[in-house]
Amino acid sequence: MHDGSGRIVVQNLTKQFGPVAAVQNLSFTVEPGSVTGFLGPNGAGKTTTLRMLLGLVTPTAGIGLINGRPFSQLGNPARVVGAVLEAQGFHPKRTARNHLRVxxxxxxxxxxxxxxxxxxVGLGAAGDRKAGGYSLGMKQRLALATALLGDPQILVLDEPANGLDPEGIAWLRTFLQSYARSGRTVLISSHLLAEVEQxxxxVVIISRGQTMYYGPLDHxxxxxxxxxxxxPSDTGALVAALREDGVAGIEQLxxxxxxxxxxxxxxxxxxxxKAGVSIYGIQEEKADLERLFFQLTNGQYAAPGQYAQPVAYQQPGYQTPPQGYQQQGYQQPPAGYQQQPPPGYEQYQQPPPGYQTPPQGYPGAPQPPQDNPYGPQHGQGGLGGGA
Amino acid sequence: MGNLIKSEFRKTTTTGLWWGLMIPTVLLAFGWALGTGAIFKSVSDFMGSSEAEELATLLNVDPSQWQMSVFGIARSINVATIFPMIFGGLAIANEINRKTITTTFLTAPNRVSALAAKMVVYILWGAIFGIAIVASVSIGIALTSNSGSLPDAGGWLALAGVGVLSSILMTMFGVGVGALMTSVIGTTVVLLLYMLIVENGLQLVLASQGLPEIIGFLPNGAVNGLTGSVASSLFLANAGVVPEDMVEGLRAIAGALGAFDWWLSGLIFLAWTALFFLGGWAATQRKDIT
Known part of the structure; x- marks a missing residue:
């Protein structure tokens, strides 16, 4: 039986749909007691990953574990994990109450x-209506109600905010947070960071089927x-003066x-x-999370190689990434932070518990070089880095 | 497993599909029984009339003992089992189409148990439809047939038994085809087209080419043989001496031309059902639910 830990472990998950690599060697861990956002643009492989985790889609390689077990070995799975995958999984002629009773x-x-x-979920008065007559928001609530039937330890929600009005989103936020506070696990996917930021x-951020970042949102x-x-009136003079003061991050716009x-x-x-330079205009700019998210998930459109880190590392068994990925990987830090790994990436050096043993089929995955701040334990290093 | 069976049964009773198909099933079974009862009544009335008496004497048969109604019963059951087959066909196709299969698999320990529960429930529904069909057919036949041409209690029980059995098998056959096709419209069209038109065309060709024995191996031929063979055996057992040449014709009337004995027909159709059902099961077992 499962270990009751409430932990979700995704190890090297890969899914090929014909020629399309929906998910490539994806790894992350979700710990209980917190709400974890699973973020990525549309088509990044979020839904496929969640469906592999839930035993609905068979992975091409890798494994997804819930409480230390694959979904099919959970016994009565709905008691362990409840999932909201799509708002459309209802028979339109069946009432909400009958749907739940089934x-x-x-x-x-x-x-x-x-x-x-x-x-x-606030549908008490609408229970005898047929699900076909529900609005999208009501269907989302009904889907959540279905997921909660077994009072599961883990909740997995795929884009649950779709179709919810602002009030519904606020309600969902409070609900999920209190759910996690009670020591349970919540994994929620979204293509909008702003939607789940609060x-x-x-967060686990993926793009094109690969992990770009995972760790605390605060980082x-x-x-x-x-x-x-x-x-400034004299750009060169100001740059020189700033350099003198030890300021390195200077960029010409x-x-x-x-x-x-x-x-x-x-x-x-x-x-x-002090340098005698006039200032015609000055302005503080706060880079927001959304921009960072955008950069993490859209890096491939930036000039290839510009920010790439040298990575002398090839994970055995890793498939050749598709053309176009050669020159960039997750290594690319957001523009403006070049050569300085963002603090959040330190997560890559500390694999969470449960990663200690590489799964069968990835024998002898080498430990990443200690001096590589991007420590590509998760196979991302295999992308070549474009050094 | 009990929980899953309960869940699957609730699925079938919480939408209108079961009675939406039950109404035409009963009407069709009743209507066919009335009609075939009337036709065979007029045939036996003719055979009993003075003009045919000579012929009957010549053939050394006693038409008043002919249980012509058994053919009507067999034919009506065959036609009406189209509906339980459609009901079965929608079992998995509908779930895939409505995407409820996702929640079904998320709430079951594994796919094998979810599908096994479905199988049990649809066997039960096949039996329910079968009982409704047999009852409707019996009433219809009784209304329009001469009492002399009705089968005795044992004969009726035998016909009722194979009627319910063929309804169950037709339902399972539908479940299998539906699981393989995964499309509601596709399943319905293919099942109806094949059972009503394609195979009847094949049977005509085979019969005209002098190969009627192959018909018994085809799905519709086999399932018709289940009821038709029982009907013709019942008829022959009570009809006295029937010329060899007429037996073939009688089996054709019963809808069992080229069919084997009822148990062999049943086994052949069971093999067809198992082929599609297990194929559909395997496909659903491995399917990526996206």
């Missing part, structure tokens, strides 16, 4: 549980140093301004004054 019977919970969960504590937040955009990171506006202004 699955209450399968799980082996009393019929009264159907009414309980209806009340829990809900999640941890992502902390790494976004602001930039100061300044329009196309519009002629300088972008200075790592310092605040006051410090830039003081330096300019």
């Amino acid at each position: 699955y209450a019977a399968a799980i082996g919970v009393p019929d009264s549980r159907a009414d309980q969960v209806l009340g829990l 809900t999640v504590d941890q 992502l937040r902390n790494q976004q140093q602001g930039r100061v955009l300044v329009q 196309p519009d002629g301004r300088l972008a200075v990171s790592g310092v605040d506006a006051k410090q830039v202004a003081d330096t300019a004054l």
